[in-house]
Amino acid sequence: MNASPLHAPNSFRAQPDDRGHFGQFGGRYVAETLMPLILDLEREYRAAKADPAFQAEFDDLLEHYVGRPSPLYHAERLSEALRTGVDAGMGAQVWFKRDELNHTGAHKINNCIGQILLAIRMGKTRIIAETGAGQHGVATAAVCARFGLPCVIYMGAKDVERQQPNVFRMKLLGAEVRPVTSGAKTLSDAMNEGLRDWVANVHDTFYIIGTAAGPHPYPELVRDFQSVIGREARAQMLARTGRLPDMLVAAIGGGSNAIGLFHPFLDDASVAMLGVEAAGHGLEGSEHAASLAGGFPGVLHGNKTYLLQDQDGQIAEGHSISAGLDYPGIGPEHAWLRDIGRVQYDSATDKDALDAFQLLCRTEGIIPALEPAHAIAAVSRHARTMRDDQIILANLCGRGDKDIFTVAAALGVEM
Template identity: 90%
Template structure:
């Protein structure tokens, strides 16, 4: 689905802050852009124009905010994980072990952060007069959120999902169908998220006249990485205000799991110009970085996929390699272009967590806080436990708990050898 970056050249002012990225052609440094089939360019440019108009329209923002409050249930709570903090301090050196706080986006309607972005994009689709919605999904949370907003506004939708992901995410598949969505299995490639997105793009090219593609992560051709980030930035804006209100200070470190990277950029973006706030993105190391994994920053190099240039897992010929993670939502061979740029300029640090570490963290949070997390934020929790060893007790670490674990109990049970 790739072609040259055919967006028209435009003069761009140099941004004054990190939060003003990308430039007018959708580039974060060397990353991003619009590498799409010619058929899609008019629609991409229409989407950008409509998004700019929506940004300037107080009525759009008012409707978005109203739905987030009264339909999604925002603001989501900021929670001090007291018993987890105590457990991490008990295993640390004396005086070490920061306070651990969570931004609890798993308490949103539909159980994850994905609904924030879907609300914004369905409003754009309606402004553009589109009457059919398509989406891709991995763990199923974006598919559920898309099906939810389509039911809310009475629009038909088709969800593309890898056949392998359908097998391991049956609860979410059933939820999508209950909400009226058509779930189409994708058996090509590794039959996971990358392949579902390929099929979504093929559908979109064939049905540009009436179809809106709700992309679920902060990737894809410009303006998707920007608009997904902007819709998800409600996470970081709320967290910033809540932390100041409750503690009188900003956190020392932010932590979030990364597949494509929407929950992470949603948390990070409002803090990018706070120089004293460090940030840690957590990729999926799978079975290990020397084996099967989904850590494109740790194990990939720049290339083009799904309409944007970013770090990708690929072979010497540029063919996309299979990604692996126990978490279907992190099982993607690329990363959003803004994350690629933030890594290269050194503003955000990125690490990787294995399947085993994520499973241990999943169980740790269950037993210390009575919260069953999704496998995606379990990777972030594992990184929090690791990072806590080098932080003092007077410091604060804030992690995004971006999804709840209902969807993953069968996967976790299987991994732990438990029959349900």
């Protein structure tokens, strides 16, 4: 065998296969109208990946437009706070990858830069996207303004209501925001409407999917664009501490920030990984968005993955205080990583996230988005069980400015 180490059979980084499958998950479950375009996108992505000019333009925009690399930050006051009441020598060091400092305030922009470059390469002249919390919508609207392409954002009417600041941001950036009133009026319905638009406008329209889900090659290309997070973090951690972290933690809705952090570390056997789903009001009821903990394999939005659904395959409505985690599915690579046991998955409730949100504000002077607040809640639990020479690296994937109204309401504060 002369396989390179990267493609060795024991690598966790060689997925998906030629058909876009991650084990039994992933694939291309789309209407025939979209198939030729999906195949075209795959060809174009392969060509772009092999083109140094594409990579150079991507890197240049990440550096000068997005503000990368984002810092790696040792949260010493938070680490100390989490040692309260634990035995001497316990309580891990908590570090953050500061992707909330990116332009537009979250990791979403990394992927949008990559996809709009692909769209331009394919000669598409119109961009559509779906958004939940509005972060992906804002990032898409920003890159569309930057490249002068018209942009339509589909957003559940309920999310439009609870994320007004981001709706206004998108409009300022020149995007048309179309509220979606079908179904539960949240992210999943926005994605349906995005697909309906796409199928009617395949000739000129590029769909910038916001998470590492959807039909192949989206889960792969979104992961690749977001992997800048993990590549930077790995190099930064080695440079700063001379070693790899012991555990990575990231919040999961569709899972793009988590796969972006995890993927470059997957073959580092000493690095444990924890994805944190939104447990909403608790996993025991139906008001949560934890597809791995409470779902079953199924097919939705172009891929096979774990889904919140009933016994007849009807999709259930996810719930989370975080509009960005409120999705009944999860990226297919996470479904695979969970089934093979390489990544562990846990969850945090709305209340856990609110507590962690406030803890980070007070100990570090950082207002996190509610999405990474779920990761911080899990960090708080795990740090106490680890030694103080061990390192947890969590992805601070978004800033909390957009969430202050939601948090105020949850805390009973009138603004």
